[in-house]
Amino acid sequence: MNGLGVAFLLSLGTVVSNSFARFAYALMLPAMRNDLGWNWSQAGWLNTANAFGYLAGALLARALVDRVGNRALFVAGMPATALALLATGLVDDLFALSALRALAGVAGAMVFVCGGALAGNVFPDDPRRATLAITVFFGGSGVGLVLCGAGIPLLLELAGDAGWRQAWLAMGAASLAMTVAAIAAARAIVEPAAIGARRSAHGAAPAAAVISASGPAPVCASVRAPAWRPRDLAPALLAYTGFGLGYIGYMTFVIAWMRERGASTSDVILVWSLLGIATLVAPWLWKRPFADWRGGPVIALVMTVLAAGAGLPLLASGLPAMLASAALFGAGMFSTPSAVSTLIRKQLPKPAWGGAMAVFTIVFAVGQIVGPTVTGWLADLYGSLRPGLALSVVVLLVGALVALWQRDMTRGSRG
Template sequence: MGFGRFSYTPILPGMMTDLGLTPANAGLIAAANFIGYLLGAIAAGYGWAAGRERAIALSALAATAALLLAMGLTSSLLLFSLIRFLAGVASAFTMIFTSAIVLSRGMAAGNPHVQSVHFGGVGMGIALSSLMVFLLPAGGFGLFASWQAAWFGGAVIACLGTVIVAVLLPEGPAAGKSGEAEKPLVWTRPLVVVTLTYGLFGFGYIITATFLVAMARQGASDHTVEFLAWFITGLSAAVSVHIWRRAVPRLGIVGVYLAGLLVEAIGLVLTVSLPSPYAPLIGGLLLGLTFIMVTAYGLQIGRALAPASPRKALAFMTAAFGVGQIAGPLVAGWLAQGSGSFTASTLLAAGVLLFCAALTGLEIRRIVAAAGA
């Protein structure tokens, strides 16, 4: 998933240089991916997948590898958007159905490390994709440019990863629940608030997550800063859930969710206020330390708020997240196209995250009481 969802970020600057893509073009391609993610999340919320979670998850991972390969075989804006749309559907299915299996079994086993390892894998994929792009020769390989070779390399790694997952992934959710139909989702006030802030968080984080490397290229004298910014993002994301878990006994899961929103908002401001090369490095560090953790704990809170229909809650929250992700790149690309920089869009994203933090803070007692977290 780290390659399927986020390798677009380190590959994007090379595509913009070689193909003449504008920030608006880049935002459109990213938005297509998130439209697919949204529709995939909505589709996953229905009962058709009960008992088939493992097969669907593995199929989605195999599709991710094939779609990574396809990105290197075209230079068409329309085809880029279509491929990334399909990759978004695959990402949503992977997230929802692997999480349904892995997290339920982790909870049944009483093992708190399962969640950290599960979501940490995305961060490792981000770091590895950054390292791969950095190590590729600038001129590419013969007939293929470096950005094409990066997509091909990601496809190979994703294919190998899919084989490993096929060996390790259990048959279905714990306690034989995969074949049981869930009850209708009940929308309580705490669940509405968490879903809203989760969706707005999708808007806030994705702007930097999409354009961080392009922002680093604007102020850097070589590609090292680009590589380090996204590499640091991935490594910090890989350990973020584990690090923040230590704060749960003191702050609670909802308190950690709130703290993550605040820290990420600060990171976004620093991304456009610190001098180069520190801005993208610090911004990447704080982005990595928060976005997967907020994603993970947000979903955990949603499951706790809807114990009779956790899969539906997870799917609807992922859908809200997807709406935010669609709007983020479009707005950022449009603003950058007009201003020549990503400063305005990044500050807008920071403001949205601060609003999410404020809303969560106002409702935290109700959320904690309802979720027991």
């Protein structure tokens, strides 16, 4: 199997851990809420539980990797995520569903974090192709969004609200099949820590980190990082907290918003599929700003695009407005973490990347934990999703403004 084939099969990990285990819930939320008689807070809580799990999984991966390695955590995380998805279709108790969503978050984070590290070593001696392999790996998230958008709404159309169980079972079964292929790919890749140790022995610094497609993922390679001051990146950290809070509100409730306003199954398919396609196109749209800009403006610009996408449904809920919303939101959703990655790579020395990305992971996860529950609570309080979705837009815009205060630390020091 050639290197790109390995990267493609490895990217099935992001389909399972990201598209299935995290974002697909938005497509099933209206049906689950109707079938199980939930209020909006309960519906939002399931994504909060998943976000708690994601944070725990990322921290667990970082704590365990020195002992067991990236490959072992990836291999353990894939079947655990798949089984959690499968089991979600077999229960209807809120506590059990919450536990399974949290488990999917824990295992999915290990897949996502350590899969990114493995992807960076598909071509260990070719930086250009290594970047391509990482792009292919994280591109699996966009492909997975398209798959969910094409399949889940049709299944629910045929089976009714109770069909959410079949949807989880189908994703679980597909994930088990993808697990076999992704694990085979992982076993074909040299362990990143071993690569780093060899390069360090020859005086070259190993790569310190990789940014994930939905939040910075600390690479699970052991690197001793120098001290760096979080206050120097405080505006970016605050902005990124706002990103975590703002984007997850949209990604949890946008389909429910559409359904409440009479959107058809074909409308949902088109909107969600375009969202996935936009995430795949986004890296090429942002290539020039990421290469040429320094400091916080690039984060501010991406978050402004994201806020525009999140705000459009509040102005008009027809299909043209929702398609424009999906295109803008997709262009910004996975590009915000990339903008943060660009900032860290340009502002800090390479050995500090891992520690900085760990801090960004934590603040992102905190926002992601708070967002769904707050949005649902506001919906229950006011009898509408509008206040919560509006809050998401405001938080994203405030985050964009705060990011503008991020200074370029390289000016006058490293040039």
